[in-house]
Amino acid sequence: MSNNASTTTPTNPTRVFTNEDIADFNAQFHKLVDDCKLANVVTLIAHRGKIVNCDAYGVLDVSAAPPIPVRTDSIFRIASMTKPITSAAMMMLWEEDxxxxxxxxxxxxxxxxxxxxxxxxxxxxxxxxxxxxxxxxxxxxxxxxxxxxxxxxxxxxxxxxxxxxxxxxxxxxxxxxxxxxxxxxxxxxxxxxxxxxGKFLDEFLEERLFAPLGMVDSGFFAPAEKVERLVSIHKYNEIKELVAVDRKGTYNTSRPNFLAGGGGLMLSTVTDFWRFSQMILNGGEFEGRRYLKESTVELMHTQALEAGVKMKMFRRPLDGLGFGLGFAIVQDSVAAKTAMEVGSYFWAGLYGTWFWIDPGKELVVVGLINHVIGLPPIEVPSVRELSAESVYRILNRER
Structure with a gap:
């Protein structure tokens, strides 16, 4: 797939991620697009409260002519990554008794x-x-x-x-x-x-989270002026070619009848979701405003399941993981077969979006693709693990 749609903005406020580190990290994801494994990918790394990399590569729709480059403000369907947002809203009401x-x-x-x-x-x-x-x-x-x-x-x-x-x-x-x-x-x-x-869910989220956090492109529908920034969902066809799914019915242009706190057609951008995640990593505070108490956020990523209860997906037990009040928690990296470190917490979306927060490393990573993942065996590249392996290789090396 020919591609000239790269927008990389490396900075180095922490003196941990060098420009060479960022270039190597991005190159792995660019190759997935160039090899026609993905139509696009947008990634963001934040360390110690600062964005050290925000990169977009690929096109909005592989069937469009001429192709339109994906950008860091392109709008993706985040699906189940809505869940931690809804849980944070619930915990606001918990704090209010x-x-x-x-x-x-x-x-x-x-x-x-x-x-x-x-x-x-x-x-x-x-x-x-x-x-x-x-x-x-x-x-x-x-x-x-x-x-x-x-x-x-x-x-x-x-x-x-x-x-x-x-x-x-x-x-x-x-x-x-x-x-x-x-x-x-x-x-x-x-x-x-x-x-x-007494408010619609989208109204409450906009009032208490989205507007004050500056999540200007997050919500359950895309108004007409934002439709041109929407990413099409992609899939592999029967001969393993990358194709776009018909956009009809894949997003809303007005408030839907069913406001799905668990996912649905929630839309967001990589920087919007970083702002939410950074607030959580900061213990409920962002840019001088407090949204949740630090103890509340800690409770959200503390094991809430009874002893012996395991998470399962597709009827398969997920070893090494616990679950709190809105997030999965890494309890044993080896058992969980993940590069994410113990104490990290995370979730993902149906179309391949991912994020995790590592409080020990003061790290937030957000990644967006929109690809039909399907049931195992999954052919889509394991982008979250690819990003985790790369980030921790940088953070854990001797200096």
Missing amino acids: KWALDDPVSKFVPEFEGLKVKREEDGELVPQETQMTMRHLMSHSAGFGSRSEYADLDLRGGTLQDMIDTLAVRPLSFQPGKEWRYGYSVDIQGYIIQKLT
């Missing part, structure tokens, strides 16, 4: 009162052994199944209230607290935010 971790979820969603649990071994419906709490809801251990278990229901096809009404007449998939399943828990958090505040 609007809810408590040991509150039953039914206090805020009375439709969930008395939900039965479908026993896996025989399908019998039995009572909850431990009442579903807000701690469970915040850590994907409330009892709701994975998204695939509700595939026939189109839970995001109506409104948030429609989702609640549908879940309220189905049994839980497991006893609260006893498993971790990645499903609709954060969408339910978004519903609770709306009930507690």
